[in-house]
Amino acid sequence: MSTVIWVVIAVIIAAAIVAGVYLVTAGARTRRLRQRFGPEYDRAVEREGGRSAAERELRSRENQHEHLDLRDLEPRRREQYREQWVGVQERFVDAPETAVGQADGLVTVLMGERGYPTRGFEENVAHLSVEHGRTMDHYRRAHTISGRAKSGAASTEDLRQAMVHYRALFEELLATPAEPVGHGDDRSPRR
Structure with missing residues (x-):
C-alpha cells in the first residue's frame, strides 16, 4: 500500500x-x-432548548456554587430553626396563609445563614439546585402556591401542600451532611 x-x-x-x-x-x-x-436537569434542557445549552447552564451554576461560602449550622442553631418551624406549623391551623408566608420567610433566612444568596427566587433556585436539585420541584411548587395565596387564590389544601413543599427544602437545608432526608409529597404539616 502506498504512503x-x-x-x-x-x-x-x-x-x-x-x-x-x-x-x-x-x-x-x-x-x-x-x-x-x-x-432540575430535565427542566434546564426544556428551558434552554437542548442538552448542550442546558449542560452549559448547569456547569455555570456549579462554577458559581464553588465560590459560595457555604457553612453548616451549629447544633444549637439547627434546634432553634426546628423550634421556629414547629411554631410556623402550629400557626397553620388558625392562619394558613400567614403560616405559608412565614414558612417562605424562614426558608429564605435559613438559606442566607447557610451562605446562599437570597436576592430572588430564580437566583435562589440556581444556587440551591447544585446541592439540592431533587428538592427544587418542592421549592418551585411552594413558591407558586405562595404567590396564589397572596392574591387569595389558594385553597386550604393548596396551602397545606405549600407547607409540605417548604418543609422538604427546610429539612434538607437543616440536615447535617451525613443525615438522609426524605421527600414525601403526602405529608401533612406537623403539629
Whole structure:
C-alpha cells in the first residue's frame, strides 16, 4: 500500500478515537449532571432548548456554587430553626396563609445563614439546585402556591401542600451532611 493510503487510514483511525473519547466524555458529563441535578436537569434542557445549552447552564451554576461560602449550622442553631418551624406549623391551623408566608420567610433566612444568596427566587433556585436539585420541584411548587395565596387564590389544601413543599427544602437545608432526608409529597404539616 502506498504512503497516502496509510496516512488516510491513520487520520480516519485518529478521528474515530477522538470522536469516541468525545462521546464517552460527553456521556459521562451528562450522567454526572443528571445525577447531581435530578429533575432540575430535565427542566434546564426544556428551558434552554437542548442538552448542550442546558449542560452549559448547569456547569455555570456549579462554577458559581464553588465560590459560595457555604457553612453548616451549629447544633444549637439547627434546634432553634426546628423550634421556629414547629411554631410556623402550629400557626397553620388558625392562619394558613400567614403560616405559608412565614414558612417562605424562614426558608429564605435559613438559606442566607447557610451562605446562599437570597436576592430572588430564580437566583435562589440556581444556587440551591447544585446541592439540592431533587428538592427544587418542592421549592418551585411552594413558591407558586405562595404567590396564589397572596392574591387569595389558594385553597386550604393548596396551602397545606405549600407547607409540605417548604418543609422538604427546610429539612434538607437543616440536615447535617451525613443525615438522609426524605421527600414525601403526602405529608401533612406537623403539629
